[in-house]
Amino acid sequence: AGIPSSPNSPAPEQPFLSISVTDPVKLGNNVQAYISYRVSTKTNMQEYRGLEKIVIRRYSDFVWLHERLTERYKGIIIPPLPEKSAVEKFRFSAEFIEVRRRALDVFLNRIAAHPILRQSDDLKSFLQADEDSWVVEKSRTAEGVFKKKPSDFMQIFKDVQSKVTDVVLGKEKPLEETSEEYEKVKHYVTELEDHLGEAQKQSYRLVKRHSELGQALAEFGKSVKSLGGCETGLLGKAFGELGNRAELLSYKLQKQAQDLLMNFEEPLKEYVRTVQSIKAVLSDRAQAFRQQRELFEASKLKEINLEKLRVVRPDKVGEAEIDYRETKLQSDEANRRYEEIVKVMQQEMVRFQEEKTRDLGAVFHEFARGQAQLANDTAEAWKVLASQLDAWSHQSAGKAVESSA
Amino acid sequence: MSPSADQEDDEDGFLGAQSGPEPDPRVSDSSKEVPISRNGGNSSQEFLTMAVTQPQKIQESTGSSLVPNIYVTYLVVSHTNIPEYGGTEFSVRRRFRDFVTLADRLALAYRGYFIPPRPDKSIVESQVMQKQEFIEQRRVALEKYLSRLAAHPVLRKSEELRLFLQTNGKLPLQPSIDMASRMLDGAAKLPKQLFGDSSTVLAPQEASQPAKGGRDLIRIFKELRQSVTNDWGASKPPVVEEDKEFLEKKEKLQDLELELTEASQQAEALIKAQQEVGDVVGDLGLALIRIGKYESQEATGNAQKVHATDVKRLATAAVKVSRFYKEFNAESCKHLDHLHDYLGLMQSVHTAFSDRSSALLTLQTLMTDLSAMHARIEKLNASSSKTFGGDRSSNRKVEELNDSIKTAEKSRDKAQEEYERIKERNRSEIENYECDRQRDFFSMLKGFVQTQVTYNERIASVWSKAFEEAGSASV
Numbered sequence: 001a002g003i004p005s006s007p008n009s010p011a012p013e014q015p016f017l018s019i020s021v022t023d024p025v026k027l028g029n030n031v032q033a034y035i036s037y038r039v040s041t042k043t044n045m046q047e048y049r050g051l052e053k054i055v056i057r058r059y060s061d062f063v064w065l066h067e068r069l070t071e072r073y074k075g076i077i078i079p080p081l082p083e084k085s086a087v088e089k090f091r092f093s094a095e096f097i098e099v100r101r102r103a104l105d106v107f108l109n110r111i112a113a114h115p116i117l118r119q120s121d122d123l124k125s126f127l128q129a130d131e132d133s134w135v136v137e138k139s140r141t142a143e144g145v146f147k148k149k150p151s152d153f154m155q156i157f158k159d160v161q162s163k164v165t166d167v168v169l170g171k172e173k174p175l176e177e178t179s180e181e182y183e184k185v186k187h188y189v190t191e192l193e194d195h196l197g198e199a200q201k202q203s204y205r206l207v208k209r210h211s212e213l214g215q216a217l218a219e220f221g222k223s224v225k226s227l228g229g230c231e232t233g234l235l236g237k238a239f240g241e242l243g244n245r246a247e248l249l250s251y252k253l254q255k256q257a258q259d260l261l262m263n264f265e266e267p268l269k270e271y272v273r274t275v276q277s278i279k280a281v282l283s284d285r286a287q288a289f290r291q292q293r294e295l296f297e298a299s300k301l302k303e304i305n306l307e308k309l310r311v312v313r314p315d316k317v318g319e320a321e322i323d324y325r326e327t328k329l330q331s332d333e334a335n336r337r338y339e340e341i342v343k344v345m346q347q348e349m350v351r352f353q354e355e356k357t358r359d360l361g362a363v364f365h366e367f368a369r370g371q372a373q374l375a376n377d378t379a380e381a382w383k384v385l386a387s388q389l390d391a392w393s394h395q396s397a398g399k400a401v402e403s404s405a
Numbered sequence: 406m407s408p409s410a411d412q413e414d415d416e417d418g419f420l421g422a423q424s425g426p427e428p429d430p431r432v433s434d435s436s437k438e439v440p441i442s443r444n445g446g447n448s449s450q451e452f453l454t455m456a457v458t459q460p461q462k463i464q465e466s467t468g469s470s471l472v473p474n475i476y477v478t479y480l481v482v483s484h485t486n487i488p489e490y491g492g493t494e495f496s497v498r499r500r501f502r503d504f505v506t507l508a509d510r511l512a513l514a515y516r517g518y519f520i521p522p523r524p525d526k527s528i529v530e531s532q533v534m535q536k537q538e539f540i541e542q543r544r545v546a547l548e549k550y551l552s553r554l555a556a557h558p559v560l561r562k563s564e565e566l567r568l569f570l571q572t573n574g575k576l577p578l579q580p581s582i583d584m585a586s587r588m589l590d591g592a593a594k595l596p597k598q599l600f601g602d603s604s605t606v607l608a609p610q611e612a613s614q615p616a617k618g619g620r621d622l623i624r625i626f627k628e629l630r631q632s633v634t635n636d637w638g639a640s641k642p643p644v645v646e647e648d649k650e651f652l653e654k655k656e657k658l659q660d661l662e663l664e665l666t667e668a669s670q671q672a673e674a675l676i677k678a679q680q681e682v683g684d685v686v687g688d689l690g691l692a693l694i695r696i697g698k699y700e701s702q703e704a705t706g707n708a709q710k711v712h713a714t715d716v717k718r719l720a721t722a723a724v725k726v727s728r729f730y731k732e733f734n735a736e737s738c739k740h741l742d743h744l745h746d747y748l749g750l751m752q753s754v755h756t757a758f759s760d761r762s763s764a765l766l767t768l769q770t771l772m773t774d775l776s777a778m779h780a781r782i783e784k785l786n787a788s789s790s791k792t793f794g795g796d797r798s799s800n801r802k803v804e805e806l807n808d809s810i811k812t813a814e815k816s817r818d819k820a821q822e823e824y825e826r827i828k829e830r831n832r833s834e835i836e837n838y839e840c841d842r843q844r845d846f847f848s849m850l851k852g853f854v855q856t857q858v859t860y861n862e863r864i865a866s867v868w869s870k871a872f873e874e875a876g877s878a879s880v
Contacts, residue, residue, distance in 0.1 A: 188703060195696045202689040209682045216671070216678035223671040227664040230657065235843050238850050245854075353705070357712045361875075364693075364719050368872035371726075375865035382857040389854060393847040 017043045017112040019127065021105040024097045034058050035097060037104060041127045047119070053128050059084075061126065062104055064138055068122040069111070074284045074337070075344030076117060077352055079110035080273030099266060106270060175290045185349065189282065193275045200272050203265040207257050214253030221246030233399075234392040245385050249378055256374050263370070267363045271356065278352070281345055288338040295331035302327050453485040453555040455570065457548040460540045461498075476500050477540055479547060483570045489562050495571045501526075503569065503576045504547060510565045510578050511554075516615070516760035516823075517830030519753040519838060520560065521553035614823075615763050624770075628763075631770040648828070654835055658754060665748045672741040676734055683730025690723030711876035722871035726864050733860040740852035743845050754838070757831055764827045768820040775813050782806050 023038040041053045062081055069078050082103035085091045108127075111117045125137050221243040228239025302324040309316050459480040466473045482496045508523035524546035527539075555561045568577050697717035704710045782803055789799040 191699055195692070195699055198692040199689070199696060202685060202692050205685045206682075206689060209678070209685045213675075213678040213682050216675045220668075220671040220675045223664070223668040227661075227668045230661040230664050231843075231846070235846055238847065242850055242854070353703075353709065357709050361712050361715060364716060365872060365875050368719055368722065368868050368875070372865050372868035372872055375861045375868060379858050379861035379865060382854050382861065386851070386854045386858055389847070389851045393851060396843060396847060 015043075015045045017041070017045055017048075017118055019105070019108040019112055021101055021108060024101050026092060033092070035092070035100075037101060039108070039127065045118075047124060049128060055127065055129065055134070056131075057126070059100070059104075061134075061138075062107065064141075065122060065126045066107075068141065069117060069120060070280065072120065072122070073117060074288070075281060075341035075348065076114070077274065077277045077281055077348045078117070079107050079114075080270065080277050081107055082273075095261075099262070102262065102266065103270065175293055176286065177289050185345075186282065189275060189278050193272070193279075196268060196272045196275060200265065200268040203260070203268050207260045207265055210253055210260060211257040214250045214257065217246050217253060218250035221250065234396045238389055238392050241385055241388060245381055249381055252374065252377060252381075256370065259370055260367075264363060264367050267359065271360065274352070278349075281341075281348070285338070285341045285345060288334070288341050292331070292334040292338040295327065295334045299324065299327040299331040451485075451487050451561075453483065453487055453490075453561050455481060455483045455548065455551040455555060457481055457544050457551065460544055463500075476502075477543075479544060481551070481570060487562060490567055490571070492571070497570065497573050499569070499576065501543065501547075502580075503578075504550065506576060506578050506580045507565055507569045509580065511560060511563060512756070513614070514565065515560065515563065515830075516764065517757050517827035517834070518557070518559060519750060519757050519834045521550060521557065522749060522752045523550050615760070615767070624767075627774075628766050628770045631766060631773055651828075651831065655758060658751075658835075662748070662751045665744060665751070669744045669748045672744050676738055676741065679730065679737065680734050683727050683734065686723050686730065687727030690720050690727060693717075693720035693723060696720075715875045718874060719871050722867050725867050729860055729863050729867070733856065733864075736856045736860070737853060740849050740856060743849040747842060747845070750838075757827075757834060761824075761827045761831055764820070764824040768817065768824050771813060771817040771820050775810065775817060778806055778810050778813060782810075 018041070020040050021037050022040065024035045025037075026033060027036050028034055036056050036058050039055050039057050041048070042051065044051065066078060066081050069076075082100050085096060111120075111123060117123065125134070129137055223243075224239050224246065225243030228236045228243065230236075231239060302320070306317065306320050306324050309320050457479045460477050461479075462475060463478055464473050464475050478498045478500045480496060481499050482494070484494055486493065504523055505526065508520075511520050524543065527543075554566055560566060565578060693716055697713055697720050700709065700713035700716055704713050785799050785803050785806070789803075
């Protein structure tokens with residue numbers, strides 16, 4: 001349940017697979033510098049050798065794993081990877097590295113939590129292969145790996161969508177599913193993408209604005225303290241205390257901004273990426289549908305031809321019959337593949353929705369708690385000063401009365 | 406105002422038939438002036454409140470130009486119990502130009518006081534001047550200006566203000582002399598006065614007024630010469646600003662101004678940043694509303710229905726919080742405004758201090774003149790004593806000089822009086838300013854901090870409620 005991020009000791013019968021990604025280290029020099037991560041696995045699954053294993057992996061290794069899983073497990077929503085960094089100088093900032101480390105941790109644990117994905121051999125290699133065998137493994141599978149890029153998926157999805165329009169306009173024979181269930185899923189995914197994207201956008205702005213308020217408060221505190229330097233007596237003290245309080249709260253705000261980044265924005269971002277994974281599955285499904293359709297048509301055509309040949313050219317029948325049977329086999333295979341994807345996808349969608357409900361529920365809950373905490377702490381901090389100010393201003397007014405008397 | 410000098414301009418005879426060197430009643434002996442205490446006395450029971458309302462566009466066609474002159478008038482309504490006003494409620498129509506006149510007159514008559522600065526003239530096109538927003542901004546600024554005048558225990562009882570608030574119809578105060586137009590006036594007499602014997606001695610009535618344009622050009626040049634002399638230390642000026650306490654206070658106020666400027670800026674930035682947080686929370690709320698609706702529609706199981714409700718609840722909380730932020734910021738602004746106000750007041754302080762400097766300079770110039778005249782007489786006496794029987798033209802000159810000296814001494818005395826008067830005003834204003842500032846800044850700090858407490862508590866309780874009421878799906 002949820003995202004297991006740290007190894008815990010389970011009941012002995014329960015198979016568990018618990019992974020953590022830690023200790024980012026900068027390796028290599030200059031242009032070729034990169035970050036390596038320590039991947040520690042704890043498991044009692046028989047397929048794995050031993051209870052614990054530690055390996056060193058870099059981002060491109062994770063990409064390899066993601067690609068392999070995408071190839072192998074059609075219909076399954078593969079957990080998303082964090083993005084490649086766009087900005088060069090940002091690549092080694094502490095914040096970026098930490099955010100990425102967390103996302104990679106989440107990535108592996110989601111795979112480990114998935115009943116089918118956790119069986120993957122590629123996962124096993126990833127988690128266990130030592131340096132040398134790892135290098136061998138990657139080069140062995142290198143050809144297929146970087147074939148499809150995420151953008152390709154999107155293109156296919158766009159093709160899929162435009163095909164629907166064509167059907168509506170009566171342009172050509174539909175090579176696109178039109179079932180109610182399919183339409184429903186597509187609509188759901190589009191809406192979800194929209195909403196999550198919006199929420200993520202606002203969360204990003206929220207983080208930024210908290211940080212900016214923290215800064216403004218610090219500057220204000222500083223200037224107030226200087227102003228207090230011009231004043232004497234209790235007023236000077238009061239300004240000084242205000243400045244101190246402001247600086248303290250500025251620090252709290254910066255911390256809150258960090259929290260929001262890690263625990264609010266990042267999870268939302270992860271779900272936005274997951275929706276991209278779902279779209280990839282949809283496009284796989286569409287492709288399988290097209291293949292199945294095409295092969296079915298082809299096989300039907302060959303069947304008709306075969307009957308024709310029996311009458312017209314009996315000598316050619318033998319060849320044609322073999323050809324037809326082959327095509328029929330392929331068509332059946334394609335149909336099975338398609339139906340498998342549909343079935344798996346339906347299960348995946350149910351699983352996804354349950355997970356999303358749980359995860360986002362927790363994220364929003366934590367968000368409310370964090371905001372309440374910050375506001376409470378802020379109120380408390382100011383309250384202390386409020387009573388001090390009251391006392392001081394009375395004293396000060398008293399002094400003024402004395403001196404003018 | 407020096408009546409004789411101004412009667413030429415006094416077309417409508419508003420200032421009345423004052424003639425001769427009768428002292429202007431407002432520029433009274435410093436001995437008559439009572440130091441103002443803001444915290445005591447009957448001034449605390451008095452009130453004077455004004456409202457500036459009902460802006461109206463007036464279109465008047467002037468004979469010569471084809472383009473009609475359009476300007477805005479405001480209704481100024483005052484309530485007061487100050488006995489000098491002889492009434493409790495007044496209502497007049499004034500235009501911006503009238504406020505400028507009021508400000509200029511006060512500046513002349515109340516040198517040395519911290520006179521609140523009037524709203525700026527705007528250098529904008531007449532089209533902008535007529536826009537609703539601009540008119541409203543100006544209306545607010547004018548009201549604030551009048552209320553600051555009313556808060557000043559001396560200015561609130563000034564004849565200028567009273568006339569401004571009470572007199573229906575045209576404002577019975579003369580606009581200040583336009584420097585440029587008077588330049589031409591005095592220029593014709595300039596060469597003779599500069600290079601020939603300066604037979605123009607500063608009249609006593611003028612000695613108590615700052616140098617203005619026109620004929621005062623001479624005086625301005627003389628005082629300029631004096632100030633240069635002072636600056637270069639060629640000769641020690643006869644009267645030096647020796648009030649150490651004053652100089653210390655002046656320096657402190659200069660420091661204060663620097664810090665106030667910075668603090669005022671940072672306060673503005675703080676409010677803005679607070680506003681932005683409130684806005685983004687509101688936007689988040691809107692996004693969550695849409696998600697909540699969507700989750701409701703798509704919900705299949707119970708867990709999902711509960712989740713949808715939670716999201717909606719959170720959305721409502723976020724929107725509520727963002728509304729609180731709007732109030733929060735308005736309140737905070739109100740308190741921190743004191744910083745901006747006191748920064749604005751610095752302008753008045755500068756003016757009051759420079760009034761003092763220029764009064765001192767006038768005094769110094771006159772004293773220098775006097776000693777020059779005495780020196781001339783000595784020279785003449787010395788040379789005529791060598792001439793047997795005396796020199797008739799020389800004697801005549803000495804006689805003239807003695808007369809001039811008498812006048813000049815009167816002027817010097819008046820200048821001295823004025824300088825002392827301004828010094829005393831400076832002193833009492835500084836004292837009151839310190840007092841007011843302490844009080845207002847304490848109130849600002851308390852108000853700001855209390856607002857922070859109040860609103861953060863409110864916001865905390867909204868978020869807490871959303872957190873606690875969340876369904877079991879979140880556990």
